[in-house]
Amino acid sequence: MLDEIRKRHPISCHGVGLSLGSAQGVDAAHLERLQRLFERVRPGLVSEHLSWSVIDGAYINDLLPLPYTEESFKVVADNISRAQDAFGRRILIENPSSYLEFTATTMPEWEFLTRLADRTGCGLLLDANNVFVSAANNGFDARHYLSQIPASMIGEIHLAGHSVEDEGESRVLVDTHGAHVCDPVWTLYRELVARIGAAPTLIEWDMDIPAFAELSREAGRAQSIMDELSVKERARVA
């Protein structure tokens, strides 16, 4: 079926299991599985996360956070290079949503990501909702974070909905992929597209999935923002 889809459409492969943040390195068997898949579907884009999930041969099914330190930087950069060598192509790295910070962290996430792109030649997949969620949970400025990423590094954008879990003073935003993209995230998206131009954009909605028409409207909203901004851009050039 995938072969049939490939005949009609370009395919973007988005991974969650490569564990590029594993201190013990990436799993050779998984690299090989993915390489075989990419050979078959020849994807237009390949992306993974700035996170880890594999430790001592166990696969902890989540996008777990990393401390942003020099040690982590070396681990992730080596793992990305290994993956790019195995696939024979550039991959995009996505910022995760996070719920806590490590005390060992010495640099902001945007700096860690841009340095990775500089070092390995990888591109970045910016998830505007993840930036918004992490900013609210960890107390940084989402707009400033996004403004620090050079346009040339950004190969794709993700949008999604999250939930707000209030318990008195301790409000936590949880990335659920189960709701509409919220207005502040649309604003971040609009500002980002205004700065970097149109980019492949994905709405992630994989829990409590609504009717197709509703999903399609959400995607249409992203498209119309890109269209509107590119019309403005052309008008300015003319």
Next chain:
Amino acid sequence: MLLELQQTFRATVLSEDDVIARHVRATRGPISRRIGVYRNNVQASLIEVLAAAYPVAQRIVGKRFFHALAREFVVRHVPHVPQLSLYGASFADFVASHDKTQALPYLPDVARLEWARGEAYFAADAPPLDPATLSTIEPACIGDVKLRVHPATRLISSSFPIHRIWTVNQPDVTEVPAVDMTVSESVLISRPRYHVGVRLISLADAAFLRACMAGQTMAQSADAAMEMESTFDLQGALQQHFLGGSFTALELPSA
């Protein structure tokens, strides 16, 4: 340092113990809540994987009990491959040895049936065998032909009526009838194209298929079936197997 942090994080999300707490911080609110988001993501998502793989087992024991059972399984048996379609293969064995499910001795085999369905769903595509191929073979050689089973074909035999139990526990069945628990049943699962089929077959047919799977010739496989049931109808059984796509190819005897 990173390795130790990751080991500590693993221990945290697979237990109720916040051992990672001294290495992390939150801007506001208790850190245990933040850690709990990760713990819940890990455990709840794996429980969901099991619930999706074993819907009939869940219906039989009820959602609450199933979730408790699944949580126990998850923290003891984490996945070892980052491919969730492979997660939960040993759940039937876990259920078989669990002290709280001993009153339901058929449950492990029902779970095996459900797992086989999942395996069939994810098995490699292959064309089903065209029965016309069989007519091209010289009648004298036909007994020496080997039938190669389709990659999606699975056979589950039980000393319980697992097909009946599985059938009456489908979502559209509202009134579950009484089931005679003394009957043994064999279930054939196949997926020639996109749809996974679940079919009750006779014990003789199961013996036939099992022999084919073990690489026996058609004559040897028919003998195995006949030993089980002297009136085994080979022609009729083959017809059903061709219709359902149990086989993918013929292997001719090496001359």
